[in-house]
Amino acid sequence: MHDDARKIIRNILMGSLRGLLDTKFSMLIGILSIWVVGMPLSYWFAFSLQWGVIIGWTVGMALGAVMLHHRWKVKTSKIVEILP
Numbered sequence: 001m002h003d004d005a006r007k008i009i010r011n012i013l014m015g016s017l018r019g020l021l022d023t024k025f026s027m028l029i030g031i032l033s034i035w036v037v038g039m040p041l042s043y044w045f046a047f048s049l050q051w052g053v054i055i056g057w058t059v060g061m062a063l064g065a066v067m068l069h070h071r072w073k074v075k076t077s078k079i080v081e082i083l084p
Contacts, residue, residue: 006061013068020075026068033064 010033014026038060042053 006058006065010061010065010068013065013072016072017068017075020072020079022071022075025071029064029067029071033060033067037063 014030017023017026038057041056041059043056045051045056046053
């Protein structure tokens with residue numbers, strides 16, 4: 001999957017969680033996936049392995065998208081349980 005597709009999926013999931021009033025989790029996942037995972041991996045891939053920064057950035061974005069998707073499934077399943 002292309003990096004732009006991961007960004008699109010991540011942004012849609014973040015917007016969906018904002019609609020469910022779950023803004024703090026989206027913010028934390030955004031910070032963690034970019035700064036804690038993506039940046040160190042990008043540095044490692046670029047300077048240690050000489051592969052470039054895009055791989056680490058892509059891994060961070062993909063991890064964030066997976067975590068946001070999981071949170072969205074958990075939140076929406078609770079809403080479905082509440083509805084008659």
